[in-house]
Amino acid sequence: MDFNMDADMLYAITMVLVFIAFFLASAFKVLREYERGVVFMLGRFWKVKGPGLVIIIPIIQTMVRVDLRTIVMDVPSQDVISRDNVSVKVNAVIYFRVVDAQKAIIQVEDYNMATSQLAQTTLRSVLGQHELDEMLASRDKLNNDIQAILDDQTNAWGIKVANVEIKHVDLNETMIRAIAKQAEAERERRAKVIHAQGELQASQHLLEASQVLSKQPQAIQLRYLQTLTEIAGEKNSTIVFPLPMEFLSALQKITEKQPDNNKQPSSTNSL
Structure with a gap:
């Protein structure tokens, strides 16, 4: 009889100790x-505690832990149709963190899922x-804009x-070839424009040089001699001598006068 009472008392004490241990484990966080x-007290928000x-x-009270560190979330690839009707796949990554633990728990059921879904729809809406x-x-x-x-x-x-970064914009093979052709055409256009600008600048400098040389005819002769020196230094078998236009004009005038001189004696003889 005494043995049964001692066993019951030991069992009761053990249960009390277990309850106290459970109570302490639940009370201290x-x-x-x-x-x-x-922290919620009887279902109502009480306060935010920690760290x-x-x-x-x-x-009576319950507590929900909230992590305040920056979360890196990968946004899955989204099918986007651009304004010029091109279909692409775009994925991104967003960086965000909780700044108000009370709102993050009370105002939305799962802020991670809600932010992910909102990022996907916003990505399609903005890029479209x-x-x-x-x-x-x-x-x-x-x-x-997305951020x-x-x-x-x-x-x-x-x-x-805090930040949003578009990672990849995937195109199909047809669009990649079209973009390559467009880039090649753009490079050819730029090359032609640069060549035309070079020709224009060269012609302007030649015009200025001709104006300077026209003021001093002796400078033209010096330029001739310099050109002959450069040609001779290159060991060419053929050398072209530049002939001044003034000399050609004088020669032309002489040749035009010669027929007139030949006709004058014949006219006197006839008389």
Whole structure:
């Protein structure tokens, strides 16, 4: 009889100790520096605690941990039709963190899932308003536009979107070949423009040089001699001597006068 009473008492004491241990384990919480605890009392929001040691009254109070570190989330590839009707696949990565633990728990059911879905729809919406060339060349502007929209809409959830980066813009083979042809045509256009500009500048400098040489005829002779020196130095078998236009003009006048002189004696003889 005494043995049964001692066993029952030992069992009761053991149960009390187990309950106290469970109570203490449930009451004391340790939050790291980057964690906060959203505490509810009988279902109502009470306060945000942490970091460090936090005491919770079991059954009456409950706590939800919230991580305040920056979260890197990969946005899956999205099928986007650009404004010029080009179908592409675009994926991105977003960086965000919780700045208000109370709103992140109370205002939205799962802030990670909500931010991911919002990022996907915003990515399709923003990129669909731009042409393909803008997607490829103006990524910084598109990143800023998407980040501003996400940050504005997630502000009510206590979330701060720090950055958005478009990772890849995948094109089909037909569009890649078309872009390659366009780039080649653009390079040819630039080459022709540069060549034309060079010809224009050269002609302007030649005009200025001719104006300078026309003021001093002796300078032309010096230029002739310099040219002959350069030709002789190259060991050419054929040398072309430049002939001044003034000499050709004088020679032409002489040849024009010779027929007139030949006709004058015949006229006198006839007389």
